Amino acid sequence: MNIKYILLSAALMLLSCSALFSSCNTDGDDFDYNKHGLAITGTEKTTLKSFVVEDTPASYGVTVQSTQKVESDVNITMAIDTSLVSEYNVKNGTKFYPIPLTSVELDNPNVSISAGSAISSATNVKIVSTEDFVEGRTYLVPVTIKNVQTNGPEKTINKSKTIYLKISRVISFYALENNSQASSNFIFADNQMKALSSFTIEFKFYAYGLGTGTASDNQIQRVLSVEGKDESNASMFRFAESGLQRNQLQWILPGGRAATTTLFSSNRWYTISCTYDGSTFLMYVDGVKDTETSSTSPKIINFQRFELGMSYQGYNSGQFFNGRLAEIRVWNRALGASEVAGGLCGVDPKSSGLVAYWKMNQASGTTILDATGNGYDMDWTKSQRAVSGDNLSATPGAANYLKWLKDDKNKCAQ
Numbered sequence: 001m002n003i004k005y006i007l008l009s010a011a012l013m014l015l016s017c018s019a020l021f022s023s024c025n026t027d028g029d030d031f032d033y034n035k036h037g038l039a040i041t042g043t044e045k046t047t048l049k050s051f052v053v054e055d056t057p058a059s060y061g062v063t064v065q066s067t068q069k070v071e072s073d074v075n076i077t078m079a080i081d082t083s084l085v086s087e088y089n090v091k092n093g094t095k096f097y098p099i100p101l102t103s104v105e106l107d108n109p110n111v112s113i114s115a116g117s118a119i120s121s122a123t124n125v126k127i128v129s130t131e132d133f134v135e136g137r138t139y140l141v142p143v144t145i146k147n148v149q150t151n152g153p154e155k156t157i158n159k160s161k162t163i164y165l166k167i168s169r170v171i172s173f174y175a176l177e178n179n180s181q182a183s184s185n186f187i188f189a190d191n192q193m194k195a196l197s198s199f200t201i202e203f204k205f206y207a208y209g210l211g212t213g214t215a216s217d218n219q220i221q222r223v224l225s226v227e228g229k230d231e232s233n234a235s236m237f238r239f240a241e242s243g244l245q246r247n248q249l250q251w252i253l254p255g256g257r258a259a260t261t262t263l264f265s266s267n268r269w270y271t272i273s274c275t276y277d278g279s280t281f282l283m284y285v286d287g288v289k290d291t292e293t294s295s296t297s298p299k300i301i302n303f304q305r306f307e308l309g310m311s312y313q314g315y316n317s318g319q320f321f322n323g324r325l326a327e328i329r330v331w332n333r334a335l336g337a338s339e340v341a342g343g344l345c346g347v348d349p350k351s352s353g354l355v356a357y358w359k360m361n362q363a364s365g366t367t368i369l370d371a372t373g374n375g376y377d378m379d380w381t382k383s384q385r386a387v388s389g390d391n392l393s394a395t396p397g398a399a400n401y402l403k404w405l406k407d408d409k410n411k412c413a414q
Helices: 001-016 017-025 084-092 337-342 396-401
Strands: 037-040 049-054 058-062 064-066 072-079 105-106 110-113 123-127 140-148 161-171 175-177 184-187 194-196 198-208 221-227 234-240 248-253 256-263 269-276 280-285 288-294 301-303 304-306 325-330 354-358 403-405 412-413
Touching: 037 140, 049 058, 049 123, 064 072, 064 110, 072 105, 072 412, 084 140, 084 161, 140 304, 198 221, 198 234, 221 301, 221 325, 248 269, 256 280, 256 304
Parallel strands: 049 161
Antiparallel strands: 037 064, 058 123, 072 110, 072 140, 105 123, 140 161, 161 412, 175 325, 175 403, 184 304, 194 301, 198 269, 198 325, 221 234, 221 304, 234 248, 248 256, 269 280, 280 288, 325 354
């Protein structure tokens, strides 16, 4: 974070500071903004800020501003107070985690506003390590004004005394690069079947060549399917169904179908999240609701089967999805919008309701690993495909075509 930029921004904001903070007064803060007030710079509209961390150490500068120039020196003590995270979550309906204290430092927590000025020196929030981060969690660093020493009339504006820094990590990951010869099914044991009366299915994809314009039948690209052992009540996803656009995703859902309004681009990652709460099907693209449809009667998926690509006869190459896959998840509940938005890069493998979680974040192997520990690993040497006719045949050779790769394309910031 460029400290000079922060100071310049704060100085410019100060020109209209009284008007900005006066508008906050209508929200219930009883501070008289015509008096001298102290606030953390940049919190007049929102106290939540993104702190992008790609490498460590990484720093973010925090300053305090006064609504008017101070007449004498003001000394301020800043602190990281992780106990404020639970209060923030309750107030805003979020599920952030307090950052591990082993991961963060606050350089020079004692700042001051010199007489005749209106902006303090900066304290630096420094992320020194991510080793204690739990995969899938989004962390919050609350930096707050703990103490003010002044001989003047300055008082802290409670609404803006704390800034919440959301750690946005740039994550590099492995992914599965599709190969038509890997397209097949994995059927779990009968005692692993899960009857899902509500659910969420999620996955990330990166397409190499979707094309544009209205599709014909020979341009379909089938991505994956989550379904019952007998293929009943499937949730299947494909591009370019006849009559749709070639870069439009179709969800064949239990008892119906829906298509995105989003037209996707090639050569970038997207996260798809599809939820069903017993009556309504919702489809999100990168955490934003895209499509909604209703069910006339309750639907149940007897989840016991996963299909990669299109595995029926020669369609494995004829409807091949040319791209990459990662972060495939099956939940036994409908996630809320904030949960969907919070899981674009990953989720905690021990999250409530997470049945199976195939991150595809592995360097090698012929078994697609389940991160939850619930036993939904898929040994692809035991996969099956309808090679000819409708009956499934063992396709152990499909495992030889699982390809895991990690490069500059596989990055996610959240």
